[in-house]
Amino acid sequence: MARLPVYLRALGTFADRNVATVSSEELAGAAGVNSAKLRKDLSYLGSYGTRGVGYEVAYLRYQISRQIGLTQDWPVLIVGIGNLGQALANYGGFVSRGFRVVALLDADPARAGEVVAGLAVRPFADLSAVAAEHGPCIGVIATPASAAQQVAGALVAAGVRSILNFAPAVLAVPDSVDVRKVDLSIELQILAYHEQRKTARFVALDGPDDVRDPRFGAEVPAGAGFGGRP
Amino acid sequence: MARLPVYLRALGTFADRNVATVSSEELAGAAGVNSAKLRKDLSYLGSYGTRGVGYEVAYLRYQISRQIGLTQDWPVLIVGIGNLGQALANYGGFVSRGFRVVALLDADPARAGEVVAGLAVRPFADLSAVAAEHGPCIGVIATPASAAQQVAGALVAAGVRSILNFAPAVLAVPDSVDVRKVDLSIELQILAYHEQRKTARFVALDGPDDVRDPRFGAEVPAGAGFGGRP
């Protein structure tokens, strides 16, 4: 369940404040969900609360961590050490949550040996050796979109079955491989969509939605994502 | 609808290959969804396809762009110019899709004036001036979690109503403000969860889920997200 990590983080803030037990109401507030949903989610893991009292913070933390699989720590390898790859390599949130960046790979031979976040960048060809060395691990793709599919294929061939993809491309992988996608510009586009409806000016002036104007190509402003031919 | 940007990107790849029309099947494949869903989504915008033929690529692109609000381009301001903030400032995917980074803000006075991605970093106090100058814009929070709520408050006070939050914190904002959250370590945790069930070793050895061991605190390995007191 995708909300467990959120609960885990919220529990962490209670633990930091030395709170021993929380009610579903309090925890739900800290996690930004409603309390019934939180209770349903937790009941799915088992009965870890006490009626009339609440949930014991440390115990629930442990149970959720175990459920997610954070009681072991997972090796992470990052492919593509550009701006984003470097930011990820330096991101403290990984190491503090049960992940360990074990290798940085880049296709550019000129970058090999460069040290980022305390790790030497290695050539992409080292992938299978690294994967073999660390066992089941998580691959992070931080390359341009044009390289993403090829990298994904190499990761799969090297035995990686969990991929976090930052490249704006849909990856084709076997069903046995999990891919999660984080697309920064899509997030912005969703915000733009809502922003637009909030400022619902011009609604009438735009004309009806279904008018099919043969000149529509000319109406697209520059910079709106229409880099191709007209 | 959150999938429109994905369709838009997929349409872009067809446009780049000079494809004039696509069927729902083809487009759905490129977008990674099933064709019935794609048709339902598109029918929600209006009848922009032709039965027996498919969708005209350029026309559908324009209609989706318009729906999302990308026919104008949105100013983006980034708060927190650490590793991630710099990566975002340099990220080419924004500018190519109707967004323009107009300001980089950082609370550290020592960073003011530093040039990142062709823009001078400005002190955080400039926020309201920047927001006033550019009208409705999108705020990106790339600060540590501890600063995120304060930054969010300042953004809202400056009139920003759309926020993309990369800090691992739940933000409290008025209902009129949209917040989208990207949490890198949560994505990894979700992958870890699936990875763990794929390698479903030890299931029997772990013992039953509901055994309540009073020593559980001691069983939590270091580095699994338990930085707090035991």
Added chain:
DNA sequence: GCGTGTGAAAACCTTCACAGCT
């Protein structure tokens, strides 16, 4: 014939509301 557009069915997720335990 082919592929869109769309009711109807199915699956899924969220919320309510309260029984049951502490």
Added chain:
DNA sequence: AGCTGTGAAGGTTTTCACACGC
């Protein structure tokens, strides 16, 4: 008295399957 755990209700999303138009 208070709070969890959970059936039942309600809502939303996904899928099916086919009528309709090109």
